[in-house]
Amino acid sequence: MFEAKIEAKNWKSIISIIGSIIEEAPLKLTADGMTLRAMDPSHISLIDLELPKDQFISYEVGSERVVGIDVDEMSRVMSRGKPTDMLVIKVDEETNKLFMTFVGESTRRFGLPIIDTPEQSQLKMPNFPTSAIIGIDASVFKDGIKDASIVADHIALEATADALVMRAEGDIGDIETRITKETLVEFKVQEPCKSTFNLSYLADVSGSITGPISIELGMDAPILMNFEIGGAIIKFVLAPRIER
Amino acid sequence: MGVDLRDIVPREDIEFSRLHGKILSVDALNALYQFLAIIRQQGGEVLKDSKGRTTSHLSGLFYRTVNLVELGIRPLYIYDGRPPEQKLATLRGRKKHKDTAQQRAVRAKVEGRTEDYAKYASQSLTFTTEMLAESKDLLALMGIPFFDAPAEGEAQAAHLCATDPRIYAVASQDYDALLFGAPLLARNVTISGRRKLPGRSVYREVSPELLDLSFVLGELGITREQLVEVALLVGTDYNDGVKGLGPKKALEAVRSGTFDDYGVDPSLRDLFLAPAVSDSVRYAFSLPDASELRRFLCTEHDFSKMRVERAVERLTKGMEGLLRQETLDQWF
Numbered sequence: 001m002f003e004a005k006i007e008a009k010n011w012k013s014i015i016s017i018i019g020s021i022i023e024e025a026p027l028k029l030t031a032d033g034m035t036l037r038a039m040d041p042s043h044i045s046l047i048d049l050e051l052p053k054d055q056f057i058s059y060e061v062g063s064e065r066v067v068g069i070d071v072d073e074m075s076r077v078m079s080r081g082k083p084t085d086m087l088v089i090k091v092d093e094e095t096n097k098l099f100m101t102f103v104g105e106s107t108r109r110f111g112l113p114i115i116d117t118p119e120q121s122q123l124k125m126p127n128f129p130t131s132a133i134i135g136i137d138a139s140v141f142k143d144g145i146k147d148a149s150i151v152a153d154h155i156a157l158e159a160t161a162d163a164l165v166m167r168a169e170g171d172i173g174d175i176e177t178r179i180t181k182e183t184l185v186e187f188k189v190q191e192p193c194k195s196t197f198n199l200s201y202l203a204d205v206s207g208s209i210t211g212p213i214s215i216e217l218g219m220d221a222p223i224l225m226n227f228e229i230g231g232a233i234i235k236f237v238l239a240p241r242i243e244r
Numbered sequence: 245m246g247v248d249l250r251d252i253v254p255r256e257d258i259e260f261s262r263l264h265g266k267i268l269s270v271d272a273l274n275a276l277y278q279f280l281a282i283i284r285q286q287g288g289e290v291l292k293d294s295k296g297r298t299t300s301h302l303s304g305l306f307y308r309t310v311n312l313v314e315l316g317i318r319p320l321y322i323y324d325g326r327p328p329e330q331k332l333a334t335l336r337g338r339k340k341h342k343d344t345a346q347q348r349a350v351r352a353k354v355e356g357r358t359e360d361y362a363k364y365a366s367q368s369l370t371f372t373t374e375m376l377a378e379s380k381d382l383l384a385l386m387g388i389p390f391f392d393a394p395a396e397g398e399a400q401a402a403h404l405c406a407t408d409p410r411i412y413a414v415a416s417q418d419y420d421a422l423l424f425g426a427p428l429l430a431r432n433v434t435i436s437g438r439r440k441l442p443g444r445s446v447y448r449e450v451s452p453e454l455l456d457l458s459f460v461l462g463e464l465g466i467t468r469e470q471l472v473e474v475a476l477l478v479g480t481d482y483n484d485g486v487k488g489l490g491p492k493k494a495l496e497a498v499r500s501g502t503f504d505d506y507g508v509d510p511s512l513r514d515l516f517l518a519p520a521v522s523d524s525v526r527y528a529f530s531l532p533d534a535s536e537l538r539r540f541l542c543t544e545h546d547f548s549k550m551r552v553e554r555a556v557e558r559l560t561k562g563m564e565g566l567l568r569q570e571t572l573d574q575w576f
Contacts, residue, residue: 040265041412042571044265044570044572046572200264221575222575239570239575
C-alpha cells in the first residue's frame with residue numbers, strides 16, 4: 001500500500017520539472033520517501049530526485065515499489081489543482097491505478113493508470129571531473145539563459161578566476177553575461193574551465209526553479225545542477241556539446 | 245498502400261518538437277512515393293531535369309530531410325528488398341492499374357483535361373531502379389544513412405524500432421508498421437505542412453501524429469496477433485480481405501473469435517508476426533559533402549542553385565548541432 005499527503009502546489013512543480021526531461025517516470029516509493037532517477041530517451045540529460053518523507057504531511061508506505069507515471073497526463077491533472085489544495089496520492093493495487101485526490105472546497109479524485117516504465121533502477125549517477133562549484137540565484141541564471149536564446153541554441157558556461165561567464169554566439173550576434181564572485185552565492189574554482197550546452201535543455205529545466213542553484217562545471221564535461229523544488233532535492237545532469 | 249485501419253486506431257496529434265533529438269526509421273519507399281505524387285509542376289507533370297529524368301522524388305527527399313534535420317530529427321531510411329511471394333499478386337494488380345492509369349493520363353493530356361491528367365498521372369507512378377539508386381546517392385552525399393532490408397522495408401523499420409534503443413519510432417503513412425510490431429509509429433513526418441486531398445484540388449494542414457502500439461492494443465482490447473487478424477480480414481498487401489468487412493466489423497469479428505470462419509489463410513499472419521528482417525544494421529550520421537551535393541543537385545539534375553545553397557547550409561548547421569551534442573553514456 002501507499003498513501004501520502006502533500007501540498008498540491010509542491011507536487012505540481014515537482015511534476016513540471018520531471019516533465020521537462022522525461023515523458024514516463026519510474027517513481028520509487030521507499031520507507032524514506034520518493035526517489036526517481038532517469039535519463040531522457042536520447043541519453044543527453046539525467047534527473048535524480050529525492051522527495052524525503054518529512055516533506056509530506058503524512059506518508060505511509062508498505063513494501064518498496066516502483067510506480068510508472070505518464071508525466072504529461074499527470075501534469076494535466078495537476079493543472080486542475082487550486083493553490084491551497086492538499087493532494088492525497090494513493091496507489092490502488094486492485095485497479096493498478098494512482099488515485100490523486102485534491103482536498104479543498106470539495107474533494108476531487110482523479111484515477112490515473114500506473115504504466116510500465118523501462119527499468120532504470122540500475123542507473124548510477126554519471127561520474128565526471130568538476131573543477132568549479134558555483135552557487136547562483138535562479139533568476140540571474142535564467143536571465144543569462146534567456147539572453148543567450150536570442151542569438152543561439154547553445155551556450156558556453158565558463159568559470160574564470162573571479163567570475164561565471166555565460167556566452168552565446170550565433171549568426172545575428174553574440175551575448176555575454178558576467179557574474180562576478182562577489183555577487184554569487186558560492187564560488188569555488190579550483191581551475192578555470194568551460195563547457196558548452198544545448199540551451200533548450202537548460203531553459204526547460206531552469207524555468208521553474210526559484211531558489212539558489214548550485215552548479216558544478218568541468219572542462220568539456222557535463223554540468224551538474226543541484227537545486228530544490230517543492231521540497232524535492234534535485235540533481236540535473238546535462239551532457240556537453242563538443243566544440244572544435 | 246498497406247492496410248486501412250484509420251477508423252479504429254487511436255492516435256495522438258503531436259508537435260514536431262516532440263521528436264527533437266530522436267532517430268526515426270523511415271519506410272523509404274513510402275516517403276518516396278508521396279514525394280513523387282505530391283511534388284508536381286503546374287499542370288500535374290513530375291519535375292524533370294534537362295535530360296528528361298524525373299526529379300520529384302529527389303526534390304522531396306532532399307528538402308524534407310533538410311527540414312527534419314533542422315528540427316533535430318534524424319531519419320534512417322529503410323529500403324524494400326525482395327517482396328514476399330504473397331505480395332507479388334498485389335504488385336501485379338498494381339502494375340496493371342498503373343498501366344491503365346498511364347493510358348488514361350496520355351489521353352487526358354491529348355484532350356487537354358488537366359485535372360484528369362493530374363489524377364491519372366499520379367496513379368501511374370512507378371519507381372525505376374535508377375530512380376531508387378539516385379535517391380540513395382543523394383542520401384549518401386547528405387550524410388544520412390540508409391539500409392536495404394532483406395524483404396519489406398516497413399518490417400525492417402519496425403524491427404529496428406523494437407530492438408534498437410536509439411530508434412524512437414517508425415515513420416510511415418501506413419499502419420502496417422504496427423502490425424509488424426513497431427512500438428511507436430509516427431505519421432505525417434515526411435510530408436510537409438499541407439497535403440493535397442486525393443482526387444481534389446484541396447489542401448489541408450497536416451501535423452504529425454503518434455501511434456503507440458501498446459496503447460492501441462490496450463484501447464482495442466486485443467493482442468498484436470489479433471490486430472494482424474483484423475488487418476487480414478480488412479485486406480492487406482498480401483491478401484484481398486473479406487468483401488464488405490471494414491475495420492470496425494473486422495474488429496468485432498476478431499473479438500468474438502470468429503476469425504477462422506472467414507476462410508482467410510491463417511498462415512498469412514506470420515508475414516506480419518515473423519517477417520524476414522536483418523539484425524545487423526549499422527548506421528551513422530555524418531556532415532554532408534556540400535560541394536558534391538551542389539554538383540549532384542544543380543549540375544547533374546538542374547535544381548535551383550540558390551535554393552540548394554540555402555538548404556545545404558541549413559543541413560550542415562543542423563547536422564553539426566546533432567553530431568556535436570554528446571550523450572551521458574561515456575560518463576558512467
